[in-house]
Amino acid sequence: MTNSVSVTLSRAVGRGLSCSCPRCGRGNIFARYLKPAATCSSCGEPYGEIRTDDIAPYFTILVVGHLIVPLVLMVEQLYAPPTWIHWALWPPLTLLCAFIALPRIKGAVMGWMWWLGIRGDEQH
Ligand SMILES: [Zn+2]
Numbered sequence: 001m002t003n004s005v006s007v008t009l010s011r012a013v014g015r016g017l018s019c020s021c022p023r024c025g026r027g028n029i030f031a032r033y034l035k036p037a038a039t040c041s042s043c044g045e046p047y048g049e050i051r052t053d054d055i056a057p058y059f060t061i062l063v064v065g066h067l068i069v070p071l072v073l074m075v076e077q078l079y080a081p082p083t084w085i086h087w088a089l090w091p092p093l094t095l096l097c098a099f100i101a102l103p104r105i106k107g108a109v110m111g112w113m114w115w116l117g118i119r120g121d122e123q124h
Pocket of ligand 1: 021024027041042043044
């Protein structure tokens with residue numbers, strides 16, 4: 001796997017964040033929700049071999065947790081709503097945020113890995 005020297009790390013990660021091909025920015029990096037496309041439909045760059053494993057869910061939990069927990073605390077401090085409102089509001093909102101963020105974060109990680117020229121199956 002080779003990366004293009006003309007693509008900066010921030011551009012590769014940014015394109016991955018938008019679920020676009022880190023190399024050309026036109027093709028889709030995913031064939032399905034979280035399934036990487038075997039190759040970019042625009043430039044043919046291979047992505048099917050990149051394995052992000054647990055790092056994308058880890059970053060997703062990190063980001064969504066840092067978004068939701070302060071909101072929970074702020075709402076509790078400002079309004080002190082009944083417990084059922086917390087149960088009705090925060091779990092669905094957390095799931096929604098996680099489902100929206102996960103492919104974007106996985107795309108960003110894939111862009112990062114592509115830029116570094118690693119596939120995630122290296123032996124160290
Ligand atoms: Zn491409």
